[in-house]
Amino acid sequence: MQLPIYFFGDNHFSPTPSLSNEHKIKKMEEFIREIEKSKGSIFIMGDFFDYYFEYNKNNPNYFEKIFLLLEKIKSKGIEIYFIAGNHDFWIGKEFESLTTKSFLNDQILFAGNKRIYVTHGDGILSWDKGYRLLKIILRSKIFRFLYSLLPKSIAFKVAEKISYERKDSHKIDNKKLDKIHSELIEFARSKWNKDCDIVIMGHYHHSFNFNENQKQLIILDDCCDQQFNYAKYDGNSIIIKSL
Numbered sequence: 001m002q003l004p005i006y007f008f009g010d011n012h013f014s015p016t017p018s019l020s021n022e023h024k025i026k027k028m029e030e031f032i033r034e035i036e037k038s039k040g041s042i043f044i045m046g047d048f049f050d051y052y053f054e055y056n057k058n059n060p061n062y063f064e065k066i067f068l069l070l071e072k073i074k075s076k077g078i079e080i081y082f083i084a085g086n087h088d089f090w091i092g093k094e095f096e097s098l099t100t101k102s103f104l105n106d107q108i109l110f111a112g113n114k115r116i117y118v119t120h121g122d123g124i125l126s127w128d129k130g131y132r133l134l135k136i137i138l139r140s141k142i143f144r145f146l147y148s149l150l151p152k153s154i155a156f157k158v159a160e161k162i163s164y165e166r167k168d169s170h171k172i173d174n175k176k177l178d179k180i181h182s183e184l185i186e187f188a189r190s191k192w193n194k195d196c197d198i199v200i201m202g203h204y205h206h207s208f209n210f211n212e213n214q215k216q217l218i219i220l221d222d223c224c225d226q227q228f229n230y231a232k233y234d235g236n237s238i239i240i241k242s243l
C-alpha cells in the first residue's frame with residue numbers, strides 16, 4: 001500500500017441527482033487536486049454511497065459521475081481501497097474493478113511503522129445486538145439474490161426508506177454520545193491490546209479523538225456538501241484535515 005494513505009468516508013453519494021450531491025462531487029474534486037501531487041493511496045471507509053446495489057445483469061449505473069472520479073484518481077497513480085459501510089455493502093465486480101482492493105470486513109493495515117485497524121464503525125455498540133443479526137441477514141447471498149428479483153423501482157423505494165431511518169439514528173444527545181464514546185474506547189482498547197496502534201472509523205458523522213499510552217482512536221467526521229473531512233497517514237503519524 002503506497003504512502004501516504006488518505007482516509008475518508010461517509011460521503012453518502014445519492015443515487016438520485018441533487019444539488020447536495022453536486023456540491024459533494026465538487027468537494028471531492030478539490031480533494032483530488034489536493035492529493036494528486038503526493039500520490040499514495042486513498043482508503044474509503046464506507047458509506048461512500050447512500051445506497052448501492054449492484055445487479056449481475058442490466059445494472060443501472062446511478063453513479064457514473066462518481067465512477068469517473070475514481071477512474072480519475074486511479075489514472076493519477078493513486079491506489080484506491082474501499083471498506084463497506086452499512087449503506088454500501090452490496091458492491092459487485094463492477095465497483096470492485098474501479099478499486100485496487102475492496103473489503104467487506106474490518107482490516108488491519110501494516111503500512112509505515114504503525115499497525116492500523118480500519119473499520120466502518122457500525123455494529124460495535126452493546127445495544128447494536130439486533131442490528132448485528134440484521135447485518136448478517138442483509139449481507140447473505142440468499143437475501144441479496146431475493147432482493148435482486150424485486151422490480152428495481154420497488155427495490156429502490158425499500159432502500160430509500162431503510163437509508164432514511166438509519167440516518168435518523170445519528171440524532172443523539174450528549175449523554176448518549178458519552179456512552180457511545182466510552183464503548184468505542186473499549187473497542188479500541190481491545191484492538192490496541194492486539195498490537196494495533198491506531199483504530200480509525202467513520203459512521204458516527206462527527207469527529208472524536210482519544211489517545212492513551214501512545215495509542216490512538218480516531219473517529220472521522222463525514223464528507224458532506226460543506227466539508228470534506230479526511231485523515232492523512234504518512235507512515236509515522238496521522239493528522240486530521242478538512243477541505
Ligand SMILES: [Mn+2]
Binds near residue numbers: 204
Ligand atoms: Mn454508516
